[in-house]
Amino acid sequence: MAPPSANHLVTYTLYRFEICVRDTVIVGVVGAAGLGRLLNERLAAFDFPVVASVLLMSLLVSLAVETLGRRVRRGLRA
DSSP states (O other): OOOHHHHHHHHHHHHHHHHHHHHHHHHHHTTSSSHHHHHHHHHHTTOHHHHHHHHHHHHHHHHHHHHHHHHHHHHHHO
């Protein structure tokens, strides 16, 4: 059986990872590097297939982290 704090640690770690992925988009849009810079450049070039791909992949990463977190937490409870 896992220690009681393991569930909280896993939840927080996955939450911070998801925040970092989202922050790379935001920081890039305002002028720094990251996914946001790619997104901003591709929007300026009217390269909408790449824009859609970046947005879709960001969404998929968020969903994957959420699903992974749910499974790990469920495994810790059992």
